[in-house]
Amino acid sequence: MGSLKSLLKIIPFIKKYRLFFCIGMVGTILCSVASVPIPYFIGYILDNVVAGSKSYKALYYYIGLIALLYVLRYVISFVAQYMFAKVSNEVTNEMRYSVIGKVLDLPMNYLSSTEKGYVQSRIGECGNVSVVFSPSNIGLVLGLVDAVAAAIAMFSLNFKLALVTVVLSPVFYFSSKASAGGFMKVTHQMLESNAVLNGECFEIINGIEDIKILNGKENQLKRFKTKLDDLVKKSIKQSKSILIFIENITIANNIGTLIILLIAGILIIRGQFTIGLYTSFSLYIGRVFGASQGLATAGTTIKPACMSIERLYELLDMKGEDDGKTKNIENIIDSIKAENVTFRYNNNDRNVINSLSFEINKGEKVLLRGENGSGKSTLIKLLVGLYTPNEGNILFNNTDLTTINNKSLRDRIGIVSQSIFLFRGTVLDNILYGQNEKKREDVELLIKKLNLEAYINRLPKGLDSEISQNTAGISGGQAQVIAFIRAMLLEKDVVILDEPISNVDVETRDIILNILKNNEYKGILIVVSHIVDNMEFINKVIEF
Known part of the structure; x- marks a missing residue:
C-alpha cells in the first residue's frame, strides 16, 4: 500500500x-x-x-x-x-x-x-x-x-x-x-x-x-x-x-x-x-x-x-451495476416474466424468494399479496435491477434482466417505495426529481387531474413548501402522496406501489385508493400490500 x-x-x-x-x-x-x-x-x-x-x-x-x-x-x-x-x-x-x-x-x-x-x-x-x-x-x-x-x-x-x-x-x-x-x-x-x-x-x-x-x-x-x-x-x-x-x-x-x-x-x-x-x-x-x-x-x-x-x-475499479449489461429496452414494456426466481441476500443462508414464477402483461393491475417478510419488497428490488436473482430469470419483453442496462430499465419503471426518501428542497423539487422534460405546469395539471389540489394546498406553501431533511417538515402520509405524484408524473410503462396504504393515515389511504380506482392506467400497475380491502380494481393476484 x-x-x-x-x-x-x-x-x-x-x-x-x-x-x-x-x-x-x-x-x-x-x-x-x-x-x-x-x-x-x-x-x-x-x-x-x-x-x-x-x-x-x-x-x-x-x-x-x-x-x-x-x-x-x-x-x-x-x-x-x-x-x-x-x-x-x-x-x-x-x-x-x-x-x-x-x-x-x-x-x-x-x-x-x-x-x-x-x-x-x-x-x-x-x-x-x-x-x-x-x-x-x-x-x-x-x-x-x-x-x-x-x-x-x-x-x-x-x-x-x-x-x-x-x-x-x-x-x-x-x-x-x-x-x-x-x-x-x-x-x-x-x-x-x-x-x-x-x-x-x-x-x-x-x-x-x-x-x-x-x-x-x-x-x-x-x-x-x-x-x-x-x-x-x-x-x-x-x-x-x-x-x-x-x-x-x-x-x-x-x-x-x-x-x-x-x-x-x-x-x-x-x-x-x-x-x-x-x-x-x-x-x-x-x-x-x-x-x-x-x-x-x-x-x-x-x-x-x-x-x-x-x-x-x-x-x-469496482465493476458497476451495469457491467456487461448492454441491451436497452427500446419499446414499451408489454410483459414481465419470472421463471423459478430464487434470491438470498449476501451472507444469508435463507432464501428470501424461492422458485417464484409468474407472468404480468400490459394492462393488468396486479396485487403482490403476502405477510410482512415474505419477499414482496425484495421482488420489487429485483424488478428494478437493484439486485440479481441467485437462480432463475426475470424477463422484460422476453429479454433477460441481467442483460438490460439499468438506466434503460428504470426510465420505464416508476416506483413508490415502502420507505419514502425525500431530498432537501421544495415539494415541487422532489416531485420533479430526475425529470428534465417536466415543468411546474405539468405537476399542477396532474394534481388537478388526480383531485389533489386541496390536499397540496394544505401544505404551508403548497408546492413551494420546504423539506429540510428527508421527510422533516411534512407527515408520513404527505410524503407518501408526494412520492405517488412523482411516480404518476413520469408516465412510465410500469408503476410499482410498495405498501402504499400500510403505514399511512385514513385520509391518505382513501386518496391513493380512489386514484387507483378512478383513473385509467394503460401500462402495468403492481401494488405490493398485505392489506386487500378496497382493492376491487385489481385483476390479478400473486400470492407470497
Missing part, C-alpha cells in the same frame, strides 16, 4: 489542467535557476569584498544583486505555487466527483453490506490527494533541481570536498528511508481505523432517534469507545514513529555537517580553502543533503496520499 506508482493514477485528472501544471513546473525550475548563484555570491563577498578589497561600492552592488535574485525568485515561486494550488483544488474536486459518481453506480449487494460511514470516509479521502501538490512536495521537486545545480557548483569550488558530499548523500538517503518505513505502516493502520470509527459515528447520528427510544446510549457508547480506543492506540504508535523518524534525520544531518566541517577546516588550515568558499559550500551542502533526505522522506507526506489514491481506486 502507498506505492509511488499510485501517483500515475491521477494523471487522467491532471490532463484537463495540464497548462496550469506545466506553468507551475517551469516556474519551479526557474526558481532554482534564480537561486543557484546566491551562495557563490555570498562566498565571493566574504573573500573578495569584505576580506579583500573592502569596497563599499562592490558590497552594495553584490548585496543588491542578491536582493534582486531573491525578489525574482519570490515572484516566480508565487506564480508557480498558485498554479499548483489551482491544479490541486481542481484535481481533488474532479476525483471527488468521479468517486461519488462511481458510488452511485456500485451494485447494491456491495453498498448494502458496507457501512455507509465507511464509504463516506473513503470519499472524504479525496481531500488527501491535494497533499501531492502541497508546498512541501512542490518544494521537494524544487529541492531536487537545486541539488543538481548545487552539486555542479560544488565541484567547481572544490572537487575533493564535493566528492565527499556526493558519497555521504546516499547514506543520508537510505538512513532516512529506513526510518520512514515503520511510520508508513502505522499510518495505513490509522487510516483504516479512522474509516471504521467514522462508520460508527455515521450509524450513531443516523439512528439517534432509535438509540434514545431504546435507551441504547450506554451500549452505543461502549461500541464507539472500543473503536475509539483502537484509533487512539494507532495514533500514539504513529506519533512515536514520527519522533523516531525526525530524530534519526537530525542526527544524520548533524554528523554529516561535522564531517564536512572537519575536512573543510583541515583544508583552510593548509591554505587550500577559504572561509568564503566554505560558506558558499555549506549553503550548497544544505541543498544536496536536504534533497537527499527530502527524497527519502517524501513518503511521510506523499505516501499517505498514495494510500488514499489506492483506496479510492478500490472503489473506482
Whole structure:
C-alpha cells in the first residue's frame, strides 16, 4: 500500500489542467535557476569584498544583486505555487466527483453490506490527494533541481570536498528511508481505523432517534469507545514513529555537517580553502543533503496520499451495476416474466424468494399479496435491477434482466417505495426529481387531474413548501402522496406501489385508493400490500 506508482493514477485528472501544471513546473525550475548563484555570491563577498578589497561600492552592488535574485525568485515561486494550488483544488474536486459518481453506480449487494460511514470516509479521502501538490512536495521537486545545480557548483569550488558530499548523500538517503518505513505502516493502520470509527459515528447520528427510544446510549457508547480506543492506540504508535523518524534525520544531518566541517577546516588550515568558499559550500551542502533526505522522506507526506489514491481506486475499479449489461429496452414494456426466481441476500443462508414464477402483461393491475417478510419488497428490488436473482430469470419483453442496462430499465419503471426518501428542497423539487422534460405546469395539471389540489394546498406553501431533511417538515402520509405524484408524473410503462396504504393515515389511504380506482392506467400497475380491502380494481393476484 502507498506505492509511488499510485501517483500515475491521477494523471487522467491532471490532463484537463495540464497548462496550469506545466506553468507551475517551469516556474519551479526557474526558481532554482534564480537561486543557484546566491551562495557563490555570498562566498565571493566574504573573500573578495569584505576580506579583500573592502569596497563599499562592490558590497552594495553584490548585496543588491542578491536582493534582486531573491525578489525574482519570490515572484516566480508565487506564480508557480498558485498554479499548483489551482491544479490541486481542481484535481481533488474532479476525483471527488468521479468517486461519488462511481458510488452511485456500485451494485447494491456491495453498498448494502458496507457501512455507509465507511464509504463516506473513503470519499472524504479525496481531500488527501491535494497533499501531492502541497508546498512541501512542490518544494521537494524544487529541492531536487537545486541539488543538481548545487552539486555542479560544488565541484567547481572544490572537487575533493564535493566528492565527499556526493558519497555521504546516499547514506543520508537510505538512513532516512529506513526510518520512514515503520511510520508508513502505522499510518495505513490509522487510516483504516479512522474509516471504521467514522462508520460508527455515521450509524450513531443516523439512528439517534432509535438509540434514545431504546435507551441504547450506554451500549452505543461502549461500541464507539472500543473503536475509539483502537484509533487512539494507532495514533500514539504513529506519533512515536514520527519522533523516531525526525530524530534519526537530525542526527544524520548533524554528523554529516561535522564531517564536512572537519575536512573543510583541515583544508583552510593548509591554505587550500577559504572561509568564503566554505560558506558558499555549506549553503550548497544544505541543498544536496536536504534533497537527499527530502527524497527519502517524501513518503511521510506523499505516501499517505498514495494510500488514499489506492483506496479510492478500490472503489473506482469496482465493476458497476451495469457491467456487461448492454441491451436497452427500446419499446414499451408489454410483459414481465419470472421463471423459478430464487434470491438470498449476501451472507444469508435463507432464501428470501424461492422458485417464484409468474407472468404480468400490459394492462393488468396486479396485487403482490403476502405477510410482512415474505419477499414482496425484495421482488420489487429485483424488478428494478437493484439486485440479481441467485437462480432463475426475470424477463422484460422476453429479454433477460441481467442483460438490460439499468438506466434503460428504470426510465420505464416508476416506483413508490415502502420507505419514502425525500431530498432537501421544495415539494415541487422532489416531485420533479430526475425529470428534465417536466415543468411546474405539468405537476399542477396532474394534481388537478388526480383531485389533489386541496390536499397540496394544505401544505404551508403548497408546492413551494420546504423539506429540510428527508421527510422533516411534512407527515408520513404527505410524503407518501408526494412520492405517488412523482411516480404518476413520469408516465412510465410500469408503476410499482410498495405498501402504499400500510403505514399511512385514513385520509391518505382513501386518496391513493380512489386514484387507483378512478383513473385509467394503460401500462402495468403492481401494488405490493398485505392489506386487500378496497382493492376491487385489481385483476390479478400473486400470492407470497
